[in-house]
């Protein structure tokens with residue numbers, strides 16, 4: 156079963172024919188909302204809205220551990236994360252979709268591991284390649300089949316939020332080697348790795364990051380919403396192709 160975590164702009168998967176909703180309790184507390192089970196192109200799929208179905212849970216408050224744990228318990232064999240980002244590199248303007256291959260974590264104070272000590276032995280998971288190579292490849296193939304232009308690779312800077320960055324912070328992220336910036340990529344990716352669930356992301360550029368392109372003098376939320384609405388239709392199509400190829 157494929158799991159999809161929907162971010163800003165994707166609180167509902169409109170082409171998922173929902174057969175069941177399940178409220179799951181986990182040892183780590185409550186997930187962002189009920190899991191929605193259904194079929195996407197005949198493929199069993201489970202969906203959860205990262206920010207809740209009313210989009211009320213900010214990035215630093217999301218219970219990432221509960222979400223990933225609940226998906227594992229539900230039988231997820233792979234997780235596709237959908238998230239919106241700001242584009243740092245010039246060519247990553249609003250509406251661009253990419254499948255990142257690296258991540259840098261700038262978040263702090265989030266519960267970022269299942270291996271918290273106690274009686275269990277210390278565990279250090281390998282995170283050299285934070286996104287699952289096979290799953291990334293399958294998404295890229297689905298994009299080709301869907302005739303959707305998707306960029307292969309890129310480094311995601313995960314910031315704490317919920318505020319957007321200053322222009323100087325974005326300049327620093329670029330010097331660090333980041334191409335896009337978002338607020339939810341971590342600890343989600345590492346928690347999936349800890350539970351050995353292949354994880355990859357589809358990122359939608361909602362805006363130029365602060366100080367870049369038309370965000371030189373600020374970032375306007377209205378244009379972000381319009382961009383996301385249009386781009387998420389393309390993500391729906393891409394996910395549909397992905398699921399039709401994995402039967």
Ligand code: HPA
Nearest residue numbers: 239240241336337338364
């Ligand atoms: N910064 C951080 N997160 C984001 C942005 C941004 O510019 N756009 C969408 N998510």
